[in-house]
Amino acid sequence: MEMDEASQAVAVEIAAQGVIGKRVDEMESGFIMALDYMIQLAEKDNDDKRKLLLEVIKQTVLDHLTKxxxxxxxxxxxxxxxxxxxxxxxxxxRVxxxxxxxxxxxxxxxxxPGANLNDIANQADDLLETMEARATVPDRKLLARLVLIREEARNMMGGGILDERNDRGLSTLPEAEVNFLCKLVALRPAKNVQIMIKNxxxxxxxxxxxxxxxTRDSGGLQQQLLGGITGRGSISGRKPRPVRPGMFLETVTKVLGGIYAGNVSGITAQHLEWVHEKTLQILQEMAFS
Structure with missing residues (x-):
């Protein structure tokens, strides 16, 4: 059939929906990884048609699994x-x-579907914790999207970002994030501070x-471990943890909550709210640019 590129893409998607819908339960766990590898090969070969086909198949599989x-x-x-x-x-x-x-x-x-805002925020937070605990962040775009989802779902709840249901249960604040926040608060809100946050x-x-x-996990695979929970170095030579976007905003919110609870709002609270706002703006650019 003679079709333009847009029609071809629709035809491929319709075909993929039919085939994958019948076989998604039979797929092996490594199928998505195999697709990613094949997409990379197609990209190296500059084969745009093969890459498009594989990407449509991958997205269709993910859509079926999501349902x-x-x-x-x-x-x-x-x-x-x-x-x-x-x-x-x-x-x-609407949800x-x-x-x-x-x-x-x-x-x-x-x-x-209908869903609870608190469940959405907590699920995004759980995913964030898992990603931010790793030695490296393989997908910062996805990380930025999850932070936005968590913050926007929380903000829509009755108490906003300071709602008590948002408490992650931190007994002490993470040192790396606290140190960076102190560094920001010591400076006047300006373009240079925004650049520091962006970096x-x-x-x-x-x-x-x-x-x-x-170290090695139970499957024998090598993994890299971060340093101590509080971000300090240790006698073992492990480096402190890096500042992570989700934990950074969690720290800002915790500090803001402490300020408001003590009825000591003022310049510091305004500065922290400015930091919170600019961080979300930068994450929006990261997530969907």
Whole structure:
């Protein structure tokens, strides 16, 4: 059949939906990894058609797997593919209201599940904790999206970012994030401070990945471990933890909560709110640029 590129892409997606829908339960755990490898090969060979086909198959598999997840996990998947802040907020409002069928772009009907905002925020936070505990962050774009989802879901809850349900249960604040925050607060809010935040969020300066001592997991694979929980060095020579975006915003919120609880708002509180706002703006650029 003679078709333009747009029609070919639609035809491939329809075919993939039919085949994958029947066989998704039979797929082996390494199938996605194999697809990623094949996509990389197609990119090296400059084979755009093969790359497009493989990417459509991968996205279709992920969509089918997502539908099998709990509603709040499905919502996180949808939010990760929603670049505009206003659209994410509208999506959150609709799922919090019970979900349903809505009219999307080009008058297409979209089925949204009903989900609890607190469940969405906690799931995003759990994923963040797992990613930020690793020695290196392989996908900072995904990390930025998860931070945005957590913060926006929390902000939409009754108490906003200071809602007591948002407490991660930290008994002490992480030293690396506290040190960086003190460094920012000591300076006047300005372009240079914004650049400092941007560099750290992108994995530079205090946010640079640290590689610690090697260990082996139960499967015999080598992993790199970070230094102590509080970020201090140790006699074993392990390096302190880097500043991570999710934990950094968690620290800002904790400090703000302490200030407001003591009724001591003022310049410091305004400065911290400015830092919080600029951090979210930079994360938005990182996540969907």
């Amino acid at each position: 099998k997840c709990a509603p709040h996990v499905q919502v996180i998947g949808l939010l990760c593919r929603t670049p505009h802040k206003e659209s994410r907020h509208e999506l959150l409002r 919090a209201g019970g979900g349903g069928v809505f009219k999307g772009e080009n008058d297409l009907k979209v089925q949204l 750290v969020l992108h994995g530079q300066d205090e946010g640079a990945d640290n590689m610690g001592s090697e």
